[in-house]
Structures are given as structure tokens and as C-alpha cells.
Amino acid sequence: MQIVAVGLNHKSAPVSIREQIAFAPERQEEALSQLVATPEILEGLLLSTCNRVELYACSHDGAAAANRLKTFLAEFHGVAEASLTTHLYEFHAEQAIRHLFRVAASLDSMIIGEPQILGQLKNAFAVAEDCRSVGLILTRLLHKTFSVAKRVRSETAIACQAVSISYSAVELARKIFGSLQDRSVMIIGAGEMCELAARHLVNHQTAGLLVANRTFERALELAKQFDGRAVPFNDFSDYLPQVDIVLASTAATGYLLTRSQVEKVIKQRKNRPMFFIDIAVPRNIEPAVNQVDNAYLYDIDDLQNVIDANVKERRKAADKAETIIDQEIDRFQRWLRDLELAPTIRDLQQQLEGVRQRELDKTFSQLQTLGPEERQAIDACTGAIIKKILHRPITILKERRHDMSGEQYLDAVRMLFGLDGETVDKEQD
Secondary structure (H helix, E strand, C coil): CCEEHHHEECCCCCHHHCCCCCHHHHHHHHHHHHHHHCCCCEEEEEEEECCCCEEHHHHHHHHHHHHHHHHHHHHHHHCCHHCCCCEEEEEEEEHHHHHHHHCCCCCCCCCCCCCHHHHHHHHHHHHHCCCCCCHHHHHHHHHHHHHHHHHHHHCCCCCCCCCCCHHHHHHHHHHHHHCCCEEEEECCCCHHHHHHHHHHHCCCCEEEEEEEECHHHHHHHHHHHCCCEEHHHHHHHHHHHHEEEHHHHHHHCCCCCCCCHHHHHHHHHCCEEEEEEECCCCCCCHHHHHHCCEEEEEEEHHHHHHHHHHHHHHHHHHHHHHHHHHHHHHHHHHHHHHHHHHHHHHHHHHHHHHHHHHHHHHHHHHCCCCCCHHHHHHHHHHHHHHHHHHHHHHHHHHHHCCCCCHHHHHHHHHHHCCCCCCCCCHHHC
């Protein structure tokens, strides 16, 4: 049995290609049902996200399965297979398992360590279970995949460092204050960056959120989303003494906050520290604010430096994650070889026993004068011969099942004795 993976991602294909073969959620069960209805595919799994489309399959013929997966991607979406060829990758056996483990551990993601891909993979598995496109092998593989991802996140620091502007800004604030619990926040602006930062801040149980935006309706909308309060944009400075953290990200061309304004605010706060995050370009807060005692200002370049350092740390963690993946691949392949060993030995024994019985029947029909004791002796003798013939092959199969060559030995035995097709005896006839 071979595991095969075929797909494309953000590294191998532009979005113009990815969007052509993305699977809408409502059509994924239909796609999987069609896929496993083909003779080459015994089990199938579909993973479709904004950054990747991948098909995983189990098959007796890996090459045929890979070709079928490629054709299926093109046919299902009505695109020319030739237009996908240069963008598709394919993996077989150990490399397919490794790829799936790396995807789940977010080592293959656009941002190393991001958590979303694991949830997407779990959803993909749930869909496959619902339409019964996965069987023993892919089910076991997916459960192993989830445990590998969990182990990577718990044993490495791959997800511990902030690698987005909004999240790193919040992490900096947390480092300065120790804890953000009971700290009040003002957000100036209501765009995507501000919304993401607000989400991270609220997750740290901040005490209150004020939102100021030129469009008051948008400020109301964002404030309501996070149980905050909208304040008039032109009067936001009046509320500054109430807050500990200020995050600014607007399209203003001049400074919204100057050094002199902040000096007055700090004085009103009786020198209690304030943290300013300016992620706007052009900047919204005068750089000289950083010279005010108890005022801490970080702009987007400062945050990018933090992110760059954190990305390096995640890459170090990724090296450790690869070691974990190597260990888990070996464990899964041991299970897979054990799974394939038992039926191979059984088929081999049945094959030779069938030959023995047929030859005995021919012999006994020609030697009608043989008595019961003589027949029993011949039967026992031929049975012993078969056992002796099988002893060494079976012993070697068991000894080598966990070696790199274990799968080759299994394949060789099944091919030499015709265990997957016409029997040796029939071929001789």
C-alpha cells in the first residue's frame, strides 16, 4: 500500500492558479466521493485553503494514483491539465507522510508556526470521515499527524514569538506592563491592523477599549465588536489621560499626537507610564514622543525588527520540529509495515498451500493403490517441505520489516509469488 500526495501551494503557484482549483466547502464531499470511486484510489483526503490545495490518497499503485489525482484536479474544475503541470508537486511514501506532517506543524506555511492550518486539516479530515473516503490507513495517518503537530507546538517555541505587526505590538506592550489585565486602551483608526490589534488586546483581558476614527460609524462598529466605546475623532486627545496604551493607524498625513501633547497627558497622569504604538505610514505620532519620560513609542520599523528577530527564533524551532517529524515518520512506517506484513505472510502461506493441495490431489488420483497411512505420510511430508521453504523468507520479512529495505522485500515477495494478481500455479498452467 502506498501513500501519495499531489497539490500546489503559495510557493508553487500564484493565486490566479490556486483560485481555479480551490474546492468550495459545499462541493468537497462530492469531490471526495468521485475521487474514491476511481479504481486507482482506495482512500482519499482533500485539503483546500487559500494558500494550498492538496489531495492525499492510498493506492496499490503510487504512480497510477498520482496521475489520477492530477487528472482529477483538472477535470473536476474544468481546467486544462497542462496549465497545472508546472505548479503541481507530488510526493510518495515517506515523502508524502513527511509533507503532511510538515503542513500540520505549519513548517510549510507562509508564516511558520501559524495555528490555522491545523484546524483546517482537522476540518478536512472530518469531511472525509463524513463521506467515508478515508479508511484504516489515512485515518491512522491523520491521527498521527495531529499528535505530531501537538508535539511540535508543545516541545518547541515555534509558536511563541510574534510574527505579525499587530500581534508583536501587543506583545511589546505586555512586556512593558508585565500584564495587560486592567490596562485601558485607545485605538486611533479602524482599519484591518487596528481590528487585529484590538482582538489581541481583548484576548489579554484589557480593562476598556476606546476607538476614535474619522468615520464615527466605523468607530462605533469596531467598538461594539469588542465591547468598547467610540469617541469623537476630533476630541480623542481629551480621553488620553484615561488610557495606558495608544495604538494609531490612520491615513493622516501629519502628526495626530505631538511631544507637547504627550507631555501634558503624562503630567495629568501623574507620570504613570504610557505605551504608544504607531503602525501608520506616514507616522501618526511624532518620534520625539519617545524622549518624554514614562512614554514609550514604537513605530512600524521597531516592530519589524522585533518580527525579524522572532522569525529567526521560529526557524531555530523549526529545526527541532524536523527532528520530531523524523522520529514520528519512523514510528508510522513501522506500523504501516507491520500492517502489510501479516497479509503478505498469510497470502504467501495460502499460495503455497494451494499449490501443495492441488498437486497432492493430482498425485493421489494417479496412485489409487495408496493406503490411508501412505497418503497421510505424503501429506505430512509435503506440508513439512512447504514450511521449510517458507521459514527463511518469512523470517527475513519479519527481521527486515523495520529496515529501510523492508518495503522492498514485501514488494519483491508479492511480485515473485504473484500475490497481487494471477497465482504462480495458474501461470504455469
